[in-house]
Amino acid sequence: MRRGLIWSAAGLAAVAAAGLFVTRAVPDETDGLAALTGDVANGEVVFIASGCASCHAADDAEGDAKRVLTGGHRLASDFGTFVAPNISMDATHGIGDWTLDDFATALRAGVSPDGQHYYPAFPYASYAGMTDQDVVDLWAFMQTLPADATPSAPHDIGFPFNIRRAVGVWKTLYLNDDWVVTDVPSPELERGRYLVEVLAHCGECHTPRDALGGLDRAAWMAGAPNPSGRGTIPALTPDELTWSAADVAYYLETGFTPDFDSAGGSMADVVTNFAQLSASDRQAVAAYIKALPR
Incomplete structure (x- = not known):
């Protein structure tokens, strides 16, 4: 009986270890970024094409105000309502204290600077295919945008979808940088x-x-x-x-x-x-x- 309990405990420990491994937050590969120089003009093109302001500017923003990335836009889904955060250059409420590596890891791996998973309402599963140069260029452009001290609002999601660790399973299933259309002859x-x-x-x-x-x-x-x-x-x-x-x-x-x-x-x-x-x-x-x- 004692031997059976030992084997059961060992099995549970193995399952727990496997679960922790699968659900861990894996940072982006950023080794090549430091050697690149950011191009602000191309970073603006990346910013526009990626629709950053569409989610992260205030819903009623117009003109230059759409470059103030205060957050607050609500994204309804079957899993709850996600709220776009402040990603302005404010060091307290935005991303002003991030490094380039922090930015790349958030953008392409969906991982925060403190090692937490972001929910895939943030389309990092698409951004995973972004080139190193475009990441660096976008970061250079972001530095030119104004800071805003509006705190980010919390998401409105319930159990079990509010367990961020479980997003690691989702990433194991769906997060990759493979092309969907492989034949592009021009x-x-x-x-x-x-x-x-x-x-x-x-x-x-x-x-x-x-x-x-x-x-x-x-x-x-x-x-x-x-x-x-x-x-x-x-x-x-x-x-x-x-x-x-x-x-x-x-x-x-x-x-x-x-x-x-x-x-x-x-x-x-x-x-x-x-x-x-x-x-x-x-x-x-x-x-x-x-x-x-x-």
Whole structure:
């Protein structure tokens, strides 16, 4: 009986150790960052393409106020409501006391400076594919933005989803930097893939999710329920979206569809961002969309 208890205790200890290993917070690989010099101008492009202000500026912000990343935007989901934090340069309530390594680890690994998991409402699963140079450039641009002392609001999520350690299991299942579309035979398609799959994180809304909230990559860009519970996010696959590449590029610039409708809701923010990018970037996204399978 004593031997059985010993083996049982050993088994429980092994299970606990495995659980701690799987759920640990793993930092980003940052060894190459220190050798790079940040380009503020490109960092601004990365900031705009990534939609940082769309979540982290105050909901009523306009003009220059959209560069004050005070947080507060609420993101509804099946797991609760997540609230975007203050990521301004305030050292107390924002990220002003972070290092470049802290920033890269948050952005690409979803881990805070104190070693806690961020919830994947922060689209680090997409940003995981961001290049070292773009990370450094974005950080250089962030240094130019104003500080704001507004405290971050807490998330509104209940048990068991409020157990941050469990996010490590989610990351084991879903966090990687693999491309969804692997065949990109031209520089334009390569740029479009990077914009769609990484910076603009389009798949986070336009791709359905499984029961654990992971993207169903087998149904990439096939449309999904709106997390707010109102309607659906449309499919962008060629069998559903019949627009030409020129139509897509024009929509990203102006918000107007070929049917004379206009972008609304969160897509209006996306158009605001893409309208500030180059025409070649909008064309690259359109080319990628038209090259999707199905």
